[in-house]
Amino acid sequence: MSSTSAYVPGLEGVVAAQTRMSKVDGLAGELVIGGFKLEAIADKASFEEMVYLLWHDRLPKASELADFKASLAELRALPQATMDLLKAVSSKQLDMMDALRVAAGTLGLNAPKDGADEWNAKRLLAAFPTIVAAAWRLRNGQEPIAPDAKLGHAANYLYMIEGKAPSEARARGLETYLNTVIDHGLNASTFTARVITSTASDFVSAIVGAIGALKGPLHGGAPGPALDMVVEIGEVGRAGEGLKKKLAAGERLMGFGHRVYKVRDPRADVLAKAAHEFYEADGDMKLYNLVQDVEKVAIRVLEEHKPGRNLQTNVEFYTALLLHGLGFPTDVFTPTFAVGRVGGWLAHCFEQREAGRIIRPQSEYVGVDDRAYVEVGKR
Numbered sequence: 113m114s115s116t117s118a119y120v121p122g123l124e125g126v127v128a129a130q131t132r133m134s135k136v137d138g139l140a141g142e143l144v145i146g147g148f149k150l151e152a153i154a155d156k157a158s159f160e161e162m163v164y165l166l167w168h169d170r171l172p173k174a175s176e177l178a179d180f181k182a183s184l185a186e187l188r189a190l191p192q193a194t195m196d197l198l199k200a201v202s203s204k205q206l207d208m209m210d211a212l213r214v215a216a217g218t219l220g221l222n223a224p225k226d227g228a229d230e231w232n233a234k235r236l237l238a239a240f241p242t243i244v245a246a247a248w249r250l251r252n253g254q255e256p257i258a259p260d261a262k263l264g265h266a267a268n269y270l271y272m273i274e275g276k277a278p279s280e281a282r283a284r285g286l287e288t289y290l291n292t293v294i295d296h297g298l299n300a301s302t303f304t305a306r307v308i309t310s311t312a313s314d315f316v317s318a319i320v321g322a323i324g325a326l327k328g329p330l331h332g333g334a335p336g337p338a339l340d341m342v343v344e345i346g347e348v349g350r351a352g353e354g355l356k357k358k359l360a361a362g363e364r365l366m367g368f369g370h371r372v373y374k375v376r377d378p379r380a381d382v383l384a385k386a387a388h389e390f391y392e393a394d395g396d397m398k399l400y401n402l403v404q405d406v407e408k409v410a411i412r413v414l415e416e417h418k419p420g421r422n423l424q425t426n427v428e429f430y431t432a433l434l435l436h437g438l439g440f441p442t443d444v445f446t447p448t449f450a451v452g453r454v455g456g457w458l459a460h461c462f463e464q465r466e467a468g469r470i471i472r473p474q475s476e477y478v479g480v481d482d483r484a485y486v487e488v489g490k491r
């Protein structure tokens with residue numbers, strides 16, 4: 113028997129799934145992923161370990177991890193049809209998330225009939241970095257670089273973008289980022305993936321839908337604009353005036369505010385710490401310090417703008433700092449978020465498959481219900 117509850121705009125506070133993947137405590141500012149406090153695992157585990165943890169509910173033994181890594185490395189190279197498609201659509205105008213979406217949609221082409229979920233999951237996870245790196249290089253008139261099976265997931269991604277193997281420190285920095293964003297409760301893109309999976313559709317369809325949800329500037333599209341905002345401000349003395357102007361013009365400050373967190377996003381600190389060493393090594397502490405100063409001013413200005421709403425720094429503000437420090441171009445920020453988050457999306461796809469029940473809420477009809485039809489020529 114179904115009952116109808118009151119309409120909740122944006123489903124705020126509505127519990128729509130049970131999950132063992134992550135716990136987001138928005139008041140304490142705490143994030144638990146796969147049973148670990150974020151700070152206890154993000155800068156230690158490899159990305160493959162983190163994915164294994166979510167998919168299998170435990171950390172792998174050494175031999176299991178080696179097998180998992182090898183099985184992913186085998187699936188990194190793109191099918192010819194996917195590469196041909198990327199070449200056909202590559203142009204300077206191509207949005208990197210659109211490139212990822214169209215190419216990801218082809219990844220189920222060779223899926224076996226039996227065990228399609230497991231195969232698709234590994235294929236999607238393994239091939240995301242290859243797609244993003246190839247699309248980026250093609251957009252810049254460069255040939256894509258074939259994956260190197262000797263490198264781990266994160267290091268190989270950097271290698272395929274730049275054409276040279278990264279230092280251990282840079283690979284570690286990226287790995288920490290990917291681990292930090294791998295899962296985050298029932299965010300919009302994860303919810304999308306679960307809804308699609310719940311109809312007994314395939315994992316490729318679920319992940320293509322999730323990419324579409326992540327692309328939006330209110331979700332994963334914020335870090336590029338967040339960095340642009342800081343660079344535009346240029347020096348902290350101009351921050352108050354510049355940010356107030358944006359708010360007065362009805363703009364949102366990118367990298368601030370969150371549906372769940374009412375305190376500072378715990379991921380901000382993990383990413384700021386990871387970013388520090390790159391800025392220190394490069395000598396660009398000016399930008400690092402500017403980001404921290406602009407953050408303080410933004411929070412003050414937002415409190416004046418929306419008193420009592422607790423609009424605080426979210427993950428995207430420091431994503432911008434870390435990925436910029438790692439040398440990523442702005443256009444590749446959101447696709448790199450997807451490279452990490454796809455591990456969590458897929459974990460939720462498996463979990464939803466087990467749950468088995470279609471996600472099908474109700475709507476409240478607010479239209480009229482007694483219109484009379486008038487022939488087109490008489491209207």
Ligand code: ACO
Binds near residue numbers: 329330334365372426
């Ligand atoms: N700048 C200006 N105003 C804001 C901001 C912001 N960054 N965030 C929220 N507000 C405003 C809202 O417009 C709302 O005003 P209203 O009551 O007059 O309508 C009020 O503050 C309260 O907003 P919330 O209910 O707390 O926000 P909501 O849950 O609807 O939205 C969201 C959350 C989409 C993240 C929002 O804060 C936002 O747009 N932030 C900027 C974009 C961003 O950084 N996105 C990345 C989020 S993290 C992630 O998805 C990975």
